Structures are given as C-alpha cells and as structure tokens.
Amino acid sequence: MDNFAKLFIIVIFCLSSVGCQKYNNEAISFDRSPHFSDENSTTLISNKVFFDVITTTAAPSTNDSKQWIGYVGAAISIVLFGSNFVPVKKFDTGDGMFFQWVLCSAIWCSGLIANCIVGSPTFYPFAMVGGFLWATGNVCVVPIIKTIGLGLGMLIWGAFNMLSGWATGRFGLFNTQIDPISDVTMNTISIVLAMLSALCWLFVKSDAQAISREPDVDDDALLAAEQDLESIDDGDSSWVDALTVMQRRVYGSVLSIVSGLLYGFSFVPVLYIKHNYGDSTQDIDYAFAHFCGIYLTSTLYFVIYCCCMKNRPKLYSTAILPGIVSGGMWGIAQLGWFVANNYLTPAISFPIVTSGPALIASVWGVVVFKEVRGRRNFMIMGVAYALTITAGTLAGISKLK
Numbered sequence: 001m002d003n004f005a006k007l008f009i010i011v012i013f014c015l016s017s018v019g020c021q022k023y024n025n026e027a028i029s030f031d032r033s034p035h036f037s038d039e040n041s042t043t044l045i046s047n048k049v050f051f052d053v054i055t056t057t058a059a060p061s062t063n064d065s066k067q068w069i070g071y072v073g074a075a076i077s078i079v080l081f082g083s084n085f086v087p088v089k090k091f092d093t094g095d096g097m098f099f100q101w102v103l104c105s106a107i108w109c110s111g112l113i114a115n116c117i118v119g120s121p122t123f124y125p126f127a128m129v130g131g132f133l134w135a136t137g138n139v140c141v142v143p144i145i146k147t148i149g150l151g152l153g154m155l156i157w158g159a160f161n162m163l164s165g166w167a168t169g170r171f172g173l174f175n176t177q178i179d180p181i182s183d184v185t186m187n188t189i190s191i192v193l194a195m196l197s198a199l200c201w202l203f204v205k206s207d208a209q210a211i212s213r214e215p216d217v218d219d220d221a222l223l224a225a226e227q228d229l230e231s232i233d234d235g236d237s238s239w240v241d242a243l244t245v246m247q248r249r250v251y252g253s254v255l256s257i258v259s260g261l262l263y264g265f266s267f268v269p270v271l272y273i274k275h276n277y278g279d280s281t282q283d284i285d286y287a288f289a290h291f292c293g294i295y296l297t298s299t300l301y302f303v304i305y306c307c308c309m310k311n312r313p314k315l316y317s318t319a320i321l322p323g324i325v326s327g328g329m330w331g332i333a334q335l336g337w338f339v340a341n342n343y344l345t346p347a348i349s350f351p352i353v354t355s356g357p358a359l360i361a362s363v364w365g366v367v368v369f370k371e372v373r374g375r376r377n378f379m380i381m382g383v384a385y386a387l388t389i390t391a392g393t394l395a396g397i398s399k400l401k
Contacts, residue, residue, distance in 0.1 A: 067399070070343025073336040077353045080333035082360025087329075088322040089369070094314040096142045097305045099323050104135060104298035106327025107334070111291030114284070114335050121285035124278060130269040131293020137262030139301050140255045146240045147252030156253060158198050160260025162354040166191050168268055169346030176271040179345035187347060187398035190391045194355040197387035201358055204377050204384075264350075266290075267341060283342040287335055344399060351395040355388045 093099040115121075137157070144153040170187070172178035181187050243251065270286040278286065306313045340349040362381055366372045372381070 067343050070340045070349065071396070073339030073342075074344065074349055074352050074356075076336035077333045077340060078356030079360055080329045080336070081353070082357035083364065084326045084329035084333065086364055086368075087325040088319060091319045091322050092316050093319045093323075094316050097139075097302060098313060098315050099319050100138060101298050101302040102320055102323035103327040103330065104138075104295050106324040107331040108291050108295035110328050110331025110335070111288045114331075115288035118282075118284055122279050123289050124273050124286060125289065127269050127273055127286045127289035128293030128296070130266040131290045131295070132297045133262045133268075134266040134290075135294045135297035135301070137259040137266070138298070140259040140262075144252050144255050144259065147243070147248040148256070149252075152202065153252060153256045153259075155198055155202050156256035157260035157263065158354060158358075159195055160257050161263040162191065162194060162198075162350055164261050164264025165267060165346055165350040165354070166264075168265065168271065169341075169348075169350070174265075174268050174272060175276065176268065177275045179347040181345075181347055181398055183398040186394050187351075190351045190394035190398060193387050193391035193394065194351040197355050197384045197391060198358065200380055200384035200387065201362070204362075204372060204380050205374075267346060270338075271341075271346070281342075283338040284335065287338050291331065291334075344396075348395050348399045352392045355391055359385060359388050 088099070141153070144157070167173060168176060169179040170181070240248065270283055270290060273286060274281060274283060280286070302313075337349065337353055340353060344352075362372070362384075366381075372378070
C-alpha cells in the first residue's frame, strides 16, 4: 500500500506541475502568434521586449530561473520510465499486440487529462505524426525480441533514440532551431558517457526469467546479457525459426535501429510546429495531439493484427488493468519529458532522460525482485551508475555554465 501511495503522490505532483506551467506561460515565454488575445495585451508588451532581446541569438533561450522545472520534469520521466513495466511484470501479455493497444489507450487518457489541465490549447494535427513515429517504433519491439532478444534490442534502439533526439536539438535537424548550449564540448562528452552507461548494462547477468512469467515486457530485462531467444517465444514464431542465426541478427538489428530512430525523432513534429508556426512556445501544449497520434496508430496496427489473425486475436484479460496502470505511468513520464524539452532543450534532456531509466529499472531488479546477484554484477552496475550520473550532471552543466 505504501508503494501505491508514493506512486499516487508522484502522479498528482506531475499533473500539478503541468498545470502550474500553463499558468506561468506568459511570464516565462514569448509568443509570435497573431492570434494572441487582447486580454493579454500587457503580457504581449513584455513578451515583445523579451523577443527583441533574444532575436540577436541563433535560437531562443529558456529562462534560466525556470530551468529547475525542466529538471523536475526529467526526474519524473526517469522514475516513471524506469518503473512503468513493473505493474505488468508477472502477467502474461502474449504476443504483445493487445497489450500495446491497452497501453496506448491509457496513454491517450493521460494526455486528455493533461490537455484539460492546460486549458485545451490549439490542436495541431501535424503533431500527431510524432505519435505515429513512436507507436510504429513500439510495434517493432515484438519482432526485435523474437530475433535478438530484449537486452541487445534495448541497447541498440536506446542508443539510436538518444543520438537522434540529441542531434535534433544540437544541430537543428528538420528545420528546427538549434539549442543554445554554453559548453558544446561538455555536452558532447555527456552523450558519450550516456552511451557507455547503456553499454554497461549488457554485461550484467540477470535471473529475471526465474522470477517473471513474461520477461519480454519487463524493462529490467535491459540487465540481461545472455538473453535466451527461446524463452521469449510465445508459440507463434515459426517465421523466426525459418531464419538463420545471421538473418535473425541482421533482421533484429535493423529493426532496432529503425525503432530507435523513430523514438528519437518522435518529438520533431512538435518542435517544428513550435519553432515555425505554432501559437504557443510551450511544448506541453502540443502533447495531446502527440498522444492522439499514438492512440490512433496503435489502434490501426491492432486492427491489422486482428485481420491477420482472422478475427481471432490473442486477448489476455489479466493484462488489462496492469496495462492501464503502465500506460498511465508512461503518459505522465512523457509529459515530464515535454516539460524537460521546453526548459532544458532536447540537446540537454535527451542524454539525461534516455540514460536514467535503466538505473531505476536496475534498482527495482536488485531491491524488489532480487534479480541481480554477485559481486561482478554489482561492480558493473556501480560503473554504469557512475557513468549515468556523470553524464546527466555534465549535460546539465553544459546548459548552466
């Protein structure tokens, strides 16, 4: 009960911070939209002064005094991303297609609540493309697991997720603005250390299979170094059996790279709208459209799956409630990431948010589920912890310096 109480407190705090952010928008941002209302004319004058100051720079700058909000958002994202699969750890999810639809349905609900809190801002359909990218990458997870395992798969897609998202902000890809960074060298070092920390988890051996009924949906499986492909087959993997070992590796690796790129670029549509024609400079105002894209895409893939299964999909009723809880946690974590992107910029938030969840997942695995044992494993985890914390610290300093 104590754990659920703590989770409830985190959820309420996150939703409250989203609401507080909306009410403080005019005091901390500028707006170039011609649709700015007359009742905010006083704020418009102050925003005009702020705009005149920053137009001499290559990209808009966030208010330094409000950066702590970004770090709070990043912390919430790390904790919930690293914990969101814990509720489904001991439940059978089958081939994952029904589970991903339940998960995405809960994600959409969390986005709807957040949208109401921030006052239902303008809906931009193009932001749904980001949701499409994420949901497509998420569907790729099932064949990735069946070919190369979740441990190696997460390492590959996590690395490309981190690099693509960081590069978007660092170099202004896809006609987005370049993130202002005080120390480029330190920021680059942070991304390298974050990549090394992810690599460390590959060498930690886990006993997750003996504890969980369904390791293929367990985020802690990132700790597994020698994932047994047969242990994650669900009985419908004849197409995998027809592949050679080399074909499995190539197929799984390519899908992992594609999945990672889709994850990393999922924020691009929101950034493009914000930097080019959106009527708000707050990323959170575009989150609902992003979540709508996730839900519609996952529904489309689930319908296609039902057709392929000749209207006999594998449904697991025991996974519904855990899936809703997991999706709600993921939705709140994603909202926190939107807040982190807004106040820290993607070049800073991506090294922090993409590397931190593995640390939280490992804590669950060691303290609660007792999956990791042995001096060697703990030494490797200590190195990974040190690299993760150092990477996050350097990323933050590169913004503050």
